[in-house]
């Protein structure tokens with residue numbers, strides 16, 4: 473059985489996407505789907521063991537269904553995969569959603585699977601690493617680990633919804649988050665209307681609460 477599935481899209485800039493066992497794998501589905509539609513980067517996907525469980529519990533999908541959304545799918549135990557090496561050039565990595573356990577592993581350089589190793593590589597190579605940390609409320613341990621990864625160069629980007637763009641559906645909220653992630657990598661998109669001032673906002677904010 474092959475350990476890596478190539479789609480032939482490797483000439484495009486590469487973006488690594490890690491999915492961990494925090495709630496809301498829907499965030500990753502939306503991002504992968506948006507990237508597939510944009511077709512401007514090659515996606516490399518790795519899914520933690522716990523995420524296999526949350527994916528099944530929260531979406532009813534199988535992890536294999538997720539694998540098909542990516543250009544390259546890496547087995548989490550394959551520490552010899554391309555993304556385990558700094559010599560394999562990438563734009564960086566987003567971990568979405570990012571559990572507090574994986575946050576802790578990244579914060580302390582504890583790379584016990586391919587996902588945490590790929591994140592560690594991004595830090596050592598000074599590449600963009602975005603952690604969509606999902607937990608609430610946050611303990612002091614969580615907050616200290618967020619500080620540690622930020623000091624090491626990562627970007628903590630929690631999935632906090634905004635309402636300045638007038639969302640009316642869950643899809644709108646997911647699109648806003650995917651767009652905020654893509655902004656961090658300079659990947660162009662039109663996933664949400666950008667803030668152009670209060671007057672312009674009246675065009676798309678139609679709700680009763682502003």
Ligand SMILES: Cc1cc2nc3c(=O)[nH]c(=O)nc-3n(C[C@H](O)[C@H](O)[C@H](O)COP(=O)(O)O)c2cc1C
Nearest residue numbers: 492493494495520522523526571572573574606607
């Ligand atoms: C349904 C479900 C939801 C979970 N949600 C979260 C969460 O939002 N944040 C979190 O840090 N852990 C959450 N967990 C616990 C993690 O899955 C657990 O800590 C796991 O060891 C994380 O491993 P990983 O980081 O390697 O994926 C959840 C577990 C389950 C079963």
